[in-house]
Amino acid sequence: MNHADSIRIGSALEQTGYTFTEQVDNADLIILNTCSVRQRAEDSAQGKLGSLGPLKKKNKDLVVAVTGCMVPPQEEGKRPLYKRFPMVDLFFDTLDPQSLIEILPEPGCAPEPEQALSVGGTGLTIQSKIGVTAFVSVIHGCNYTCSYCIVPLRRGKEKSRTIDEIVTEIKGYVKRGVREVTLLGQTIDAYGHDLPGRPDLADLFYAVNQIEGLWRIRFLTSHPKMMSYKMIKSVADLPKVCEYFNLPVQAGDNAILKAMKRPYTVEFYEKLAATVRETVPGSALSTDIIVGFPGETDEQFQHTYELLERIRFNEVHVAAYSPRPGTLANTYEDNVPLEVKRERLQAVERLQEGIARSYSQEFLGKDVEVLVETREKGKWKGRSRTNKLVFFDNPTGTEYDGLDWTGKLVDVTIETVGPWSLVGRVAGTPAVRKGRLLPVFNAEADTACEVDLPLSIANK
Numbered sequence: 001m002n003h004a005d006s007i008r009i010g011s012a013l014e015q016t017g018y019t020f021t022e023q024v025d026n027a028d029l030i031i032l033n034t035c036s037v038r039q040r041a042e043d044s045a046q047g048k049l050g051s052l053g054p055l056k057k058k059n060k061d062l063v064v065a066v067t068g069c070m071v072p073p074q075e076e077g078k079r080p081l082y083k084r085f086p087m088v089d090l091f092f093d094t095l096d097p098q099s100l101i102e103i104l105p106e107p108g109c110a111p112e113p114e115q116a117l118s119v120g121g122t123g124l125t126i127q128s129k130i131g132v133t134a135f136v137s138v139i140h141g142c143n144y145t146c147s148y149c150i151v152p153l154r155r156g157k158e159k160s161r162t163i164d165e166i167v168t169e170i171k172g173y174v175k176r177g178v179r180e181v182t183l184l185g186q187t188i189d190a191y192g193h194d195l196p197g198r199p200d201l202a203d204l205f206y207a208v209n210q211i212e213g214l215w216r217i218r219f220l221t222s223h224p225k226m227m228s229y230k231m232i233k234s235v236a237d238l239p240k241v242c243e244y245f246n247l248p249v250q251a252g253d254n255a256i257l258k259a260m261k262r263p264y265t266v267e268f269y270e271k272l273a274a275t276v277r278e279t280v281p282g283s284a285l286s287t288d289i290i291v292g293f294p295g296e297t298d299e300q301f302q303h304t305y306e307l308l309e310r311i312r313f314n315e316v317h318v319a320a321y322s323p324r325p326g327t328l329a330n331t332y333e334d335n336v337p338l339e340v341k342r343e344r345l346q347a348v349e350r351l352q353e354g355i356a357r358s359y360s361q362e363f364l365g366k367d368v369e370v371l372v373e374t375r376e377k378g379k380w381k382g383r384s385r386t387n388k389l390v391f392f393d394n395p396t397g398t399e400y401d402g403l404d405w406t407g408k409l410v411d412v413t414i415e416t417v418g419p420w421s422l423v424g425r426v427a428g429t430p431a432v433r434k435g436r437l438l439p440v441f442n443a444e445a446d447t448a449c450e451v452d453l454p455l456s457i458a459n460k
């Protein structure tokens with residue numbers, strides 16, 4: 001989310017004449033885009049702010065601005081921050097880079113082109129640095145009140161961007177070579193309910209699916225209570241929407257879910273997971289788990305463990321509970337010893353490694369469609385539609401030898417597998433997936449084009 005916001009803020013500033021610099025010492029403007037989902041992220045942002053003090057002393061004209069989760073939406077909430085961090089010129093709302101632009105030198109005028117910009121916090125990326133994939137925030141904030149979570153307090157209520165605005169942004173990325181977008185929201189499946197006409201995530205998928213030159217659409221993060229059958233069906237029906245669902249369950253015990261203020265039961269969640277798998281065959285399901293929530297007994301943790309064994313998620317992101325000041329759970333006694341939290345976390349990791357390995361083995365000898373993102377350690381690296389990391393070698397001695405594969409779709413025959421990644425060789429066939437309009441690699445033109453395929457082939 002922060003990565004996407006950094007790009008948007010960077011783009012707004014580029015339009016006023018600022019350019020990106022990798023060297024923080026050269027910057028005339030430094031923006032720290034902060035995360036406070038965990039205490040460690042907040043501590044790291046504060047440490048970074050402290051390190052900017054000397055730069056500010058060295059360059060009196062340096063502007064330091066802070067945005068992201070550390071900045072509360074209301075003005076009065078920002079006041080204590082100005083006192084605590086006097087080296088910061090502006091704390092601004094991520095959705096409102098205009099307030100930043102207004103305080104820059106010569107407000108209302110374009111700054112000198114040589115003025116440099118640093119967009120920091122979660123990676124340094126702006127327009128000129130966009131690669132094959134891009135993140136696009138489509139809904140900000142959250143209307144839920146999970147007892148452990150700081151997000152609603154920091155990001156406020158849900159606010160959706162319009163379909164037109166999102167489509168325009170993505171078309172701009174596609175012109176610069178982006179082939180895959182990940183639509184982002186804390187509760188992405190709540191998208192649109194606050195907009196006139198109440199469009200939903202499926203409507204957004206249909207609109208984005210029509211963008212020419214875009215090949216893949218991903219989406220994160222879904223809330224189990226907001227996921228509708230229409231949305232699940234649209235993933236099955238639309239050729240560009242990847243068959244990957246991130247549906248955080250958080251715990252496999254109903255009493256813990258209640259204490260977490262997650263508004264569903266384990267039984268509800270299991271039905272939803274089954275519906276996803278039945279409706280979208282071959283789809284991958286990932287989840288998030290918190291272990292060691294206040295009061296979690298061995299038996300309750302065992303219920304979570306057994307849920308993971310039953311559902312066999314493709315990916316599990318597990319975290320040990322840590323209290324966040326300001327949340328309801330912070331008023332509960334954090335009574336699960338650190339050692340027990342660690343043991344539970346490691347038990348989930350071990351279980352998941354075995355499950356992930358067995359899923360990987362299913363790929364052996366099969367062709368997997370890969371969108372190539374970059375070259376790493378002498379191999380080309382990309383992802384399957386179900387988000388598996390795939391590596392392959394330069395196909396020496398073939399017609400593809402020496403080709404720059406970045407941004408290309410390729411079928412890779414999988415030869416060796418590990419739990420988290422697959423390795424193979426170029427299959428030499430164009431990528432063929434569901435639907436009629438498909439991106440097909442065209443080696444002669446060294447590009448990819450969209451062609452109409454007969455339905456019989458498209459549905460193979």
Ligand code: SF4
Binds near residue numbers: 144149151186223
């Ligand atoms: S749904 Fe719950 S965990 Fe997710 S952002 Fe909202 S409050 Fe936080």
